[in-house]
Amino acid sequence: MATATPSPNWTEAEEADLLARMRAGDDAAFDRFVATLGPRLWTVVRRILRDEDDAREALQDAFLSAFKALATFQSGARLSTWMHRIAVNAALMKWRSKSRRSAHETTVDDLLPAFTETGCHAEPIPTWADRPDGASIRAEMGALVREQIQKLPENVRIVLVLRDIEGLSYEDIAQRLEVTPNAAKIRVHRARQALKTLLEPKLSQIQS
Amino acid sequence: MSCQRFMLLLHDYFVGTLQAGDRDFVDDHAGSCRDCGALMAVAKEISCEELVEFLNLYVDGELPADRRAIFERHLAICAECLEYLRGYRETMRVAKAAHAHEPEPMPPDLLRAILAARNPSS
Ligand SMILES: [Zn+2]
Numbered sequence: 535m536a537t538a539t540p541s542p543n544w545t546e547a548e549e550a551d552l553l554a555r556m557r558a559g560d561d562a563a564f565d566r567f568v569a570t571l572g573p574r575l576w577t578v579v580r581r582i583l584r585d586e587d588d589a590r591e592a593l594q595d596a597f598l599s600a601f602k603a604l605a606t607f608q609s610g611a612r613l614s615t616w617m618h619r620i621a622v623n624a625a626l627m628k629w630r631s632k633s634r635r636s637a638h639e640t641t642v643d644d645l646l647p648a649f650t651e652t653g654c655h656a657e658p659i660p661t662w663a664d665r666p667d668g669a670s671i672r673a674e675m676g677a678l679v680r681e682q683i684q685k686l687p688e689n690v691r692i693v694l695v696l697r698d699i700e701g702l703s704y705e706d707i708a709q710r711l712e713v714t715p716n717a718a719k720i721r722v723h724r725a726r727q728a729l730k731t732l733l734e735p736k737l738s739q740i741q742s
Numbered sequence: 743m744s745c746q747r748f749m750l751l752l753h754d755y756f757v758g759t760l761q762a763g764d765r766d767f768v769d770d771h772a773g774s775c776r777d778c779g780a781l782m783a784v785a786k787e788i789s790c791e792e793l794v795e796f797l798n799l800y801v802d803g804e805l806p807a808d809r810r811a812i813f814e815r816h817l818a819i820c821a822e823c824l825e826y827l828r829g830y831r832e833t834m835r836v837a838k839a840a841h842a843h844e845p846e847p848m849p850p851d852l853l854r855a856i857l858a859a860r861n862p863s864s
């Protein structure tokens with residue numbers, strides 16, 4: 535699976551130059567750094583945090599902690615990849631401080647498939663018909679899918695975003711959410727199953 | 743003729759809704775017909791519930807080869823699990839696709855706020 539790591543079209547030489555100029559305190563270099571990476575990272579923090587004010591604080595925290603850590607940045611890693619990690623961490627820190635206050639362990643049991651005592655499917659499996667492809671259908675579908683993802687409980691929504699949208703590894707997810715990698719895998723599985731169930735009754739709306 | 747009847751009854755056999763007589767027929771036929779017996783053996787390797795429970799490992803390519811082969815044999819004979827798999831993969835695909843083009847640009851004042859916060863004195 536491709537990761538969603540932001541990758542501006544900077545060459546390694548351009549990155550090294552930008553880094554050197556920022557370390558020297560060049561304002562124009564900071565402008566360029568924030569203006570180039572900002573929009574991509576804004577997208578990342580907005581996916582993790584539903585609240586816009588939280589996202590603003592998280593992105594600002596991310597850039598400020600990156601500025602402080604510029605001196606210790608190891609050349610060899612890509613500046614944009616490093617910044618992506620910092621932004622995900624800042625957003626998750628904010629997410630954890632918020633979700634701790636709200637109902638945390640909500641389950642999606644009622645959105646999981648049902649089985650008979652003998653382990654067979656208890657209900658017919660909805661068919662995902664091929665729908666015509668086109669820009670307007672894709673846009674409509676995209677809006678519908680994002681809306682349904684928002685309906686997932688936070689602790690389930692977050693792992694779907696981190697794994698299937700941001701492309702983090704299960705190990706990364708486990709570490710950041712303080713669960714075992716196996717628990718992270720199971721939660722991602724439940725999230726996909728629940729989203730599938732939420733999407734199924736909506737799909738027929740789009741097939742016209 | 744009896745192979746046909748076997749095929750018709752097989753699904754309900756696993757669901758557990760067959761009458762005793764039909765159930766005996768399915769067992770007897772699986773014991774005497776080589777092809778249907780092989781089908782029955784595959785169907786008994788893994789239940790739909792177990793397959794769906796571990797479907798993420800199959801989709802993410804994390805199953806060992808022998809386990810993967812069991813999943814594939816089941817998917818070859820079970821239309822329901824195959825349909826479930828298809829919907830599961832489509833769900834992953836549309837979730838990713840829905841975020842390929844974000845509608846929301848970064849607020850310009852946020853960019854200015856970040857740059858200003860770097861030098862609070864200036
Ligand atoms: Zn037969």
Ligand SMILES: [Zn+2]
Nearest residue numbers: 789790820823
């Ligand atoms: Zn099955």
